[in-house]
Amino acid sequence: MRPTLQTVADAVGVSRSTVSNAYSNPDQLSAELREKIFEVARKIGYPGPNPAARSLRRGRAGAIGVLFTDSLPYAFTDPYAVQYLRGVSEAAERYDSGLLLVPLAGDEKAGIHAVQNAAVDGFCIYCVPEWHWATDAIRSRGLPIVTSEQHDDDRPDVLYVGIDERGAARAAAAHLVALGHRQVAFLSDYVVPERITAPVHIASPEEVRYYTAGERLRGFRDAFAEAGVAWADITVLSAAANSREDGARAAAYALDRADRPTAILAVTDLLALGVLDALAVRGLRPGRDVSVTGFDDIPEAGAAGLTTIRQDPIERGRRSGELLLDPPDDPASRRVLLPTELVVRASTGPAPHGWS
């Protein structure tokens, strides 16, 4: 039989509480007794207080959960997600908390079970839209939650860390407007429920059900609408996933047309880098023949000379973790808006003549 606290207590000849104190409240007993208890424990192979039992009794898990819509492996593929995780882990480490990555992918039933089984004190939700099937399961856990998406319902128990997605996207688009671009394409994943790489028709960004993609497309639209470019005159390209390959594939649909756009605005750097790849293949010069913007400013963006919106994913993760682990009483501080910055590089330039 596996030894328990009781086993040790009996072996030493003290009560359970004393052994428990030896592990959890060292100042409640003499140093010698404590040492003796540890020694006996080692001898009979007692593995220390069972975490589940302790957590049950204490009512806290000592870990925070991180939820991704996309599969767990994806979290380690997307550089932005990795940075975010890094930030969360910094907070977790500082508060002596573990970090539990909860697999939400694939099977709906498995995902819900994973959420219900997660031994955590709260969730950092990274990319799970409000209407996702897991949302109910997450909420009904009744644990504190930090989201990165603004929600309509202002639930006071929901913490938030994010950026002004729409405003930032608008700034990127305004930059292109100022450069004279009028014939443009928007490139995004999660535009339509289907995971396809193709041009798609949507009546407006309001149709997009993913918060981030939707807000960014709204921002793009805002700036061009102001310049007199109607939504209907803008090509919307859907990418099956947020990857370089899908970005390149999607861009092809716009670049191989006779009336190719003078600029392509992507909702992420990864997609934008794909666009650059597609340009290179065709011998088109970024910033001269076709301007390209991204979003996030991942490390590769700098090397590629990509004009983009900079945001700090580590800070985002860190603040998320901190908010979860140490929520402020002041309601205003429970919603954090992080700054962004337009970084202009070589991938954008004046619109070529003869098109506008």
Next chain:
Amino acid sequence: MRPTLQTVADAVGVSRSTVSNAYSNPDQLSAELREKIFEVARKIGYPGPNPAARSLRRGRAGAIGVLFTDSLPYAFTDPYAVQYLRGVSEAAERYDSGLLLVPLAGDEKAGIHAVQNAAVDGFCIYCVPEWHWATDAIRSRGLPIVTSEQHDDDRPDVLYVGIDERGAARAAAAHLVALGHRQVAFLSDYVVPERITAPVHIASPEEVRYYTAGERLRGFRDAFAEAGVAWADITVLSAAANSREDGARAAAYALDRADRPTAILAVTDLLALGVLDALAVRGLRPGRDVSVTGFDDIPEAGAAGLTTIRQDPIERGRRSGELLLDPPDDPASRRVLLPTELVVRASTGPAPHGWS
């Protein structure tokens, strides 16, 4: 008061077991009753079975722990570590298991507590040497363990996934030997207990207490010893951390000497890339003036034209996770040795004349 299983049972008018079955054994009751139970649960705000209680009762946690010597944030900085995590997460996801990252950094006491408190069914240990202070705590949990380091004691309950570190390093060094290099430097982190960036004197690789660094240095030595180059004639450079910057800094000590080596062998790509940086600053041509080898073949290595040893960290992580979650009965299969491959790129070339 927070509702419990009992609360729901009372509200519906059934026994606890029935409610429990509704959640955990759906085939033990009628679909209607099950639905009714869920409905009532929702109404009174029952968050579902408490994971701690469930885990206590069932005796399994539904998560695997991952341990890093370095701080949690570091795990997300090192590209190799990220890939490894990705692999582990693939296995976790497939087995419907969570992934708990346990913070082992900084304070010894906090780290030990973290290990003891981790609600997991086993550990994947990434870079924790056998003599690390956490080792006792980890072992005494009595849980299955997958290491990436060979241990002397052949504990049958310790699973292992790794590569032939020494043989692979030897292959890299043999490549340089064949190219005529005789005056060389080895660059490694964890050579000495102190975290310093400087040339160091160690009597032999056997002195190195970190498994990976030690084995790789041993491999380097083997090949050069065979070519008649004595250990004493080889410069050993220590890097304070496995980073590009420290690699460059350490390389400076060798490159700025009159009798600079014709080749520098680094134990990781990150360090080797730093060496390339140091060469560039000095106008030295890799593969011509100074040859450089790395280890791992991280993505950046290809772009930089770095000769290196390729290993597959995703596979390594995946196999580790699988081994932990589904250990084979056959003892032989409990130790997995993954293949490696010497990838020759532009950073190595014949030794310049006049030196050898």
Next chain:
DNA sequence: TTGAAAGCGTTACCAG
């Protein structure tokens, strides 16, 4: 400083 008793919320077993 120590010990006895009372749960924490579940699930497993077994008889109905």
Next chain:
DNA sequence: CTGGTAACGCTTTCAA
């Protein structure tokens, strides 16, 4: 298919 009963292993008063 249902419902008692008995753990699971611990922490936490509170009194000695």
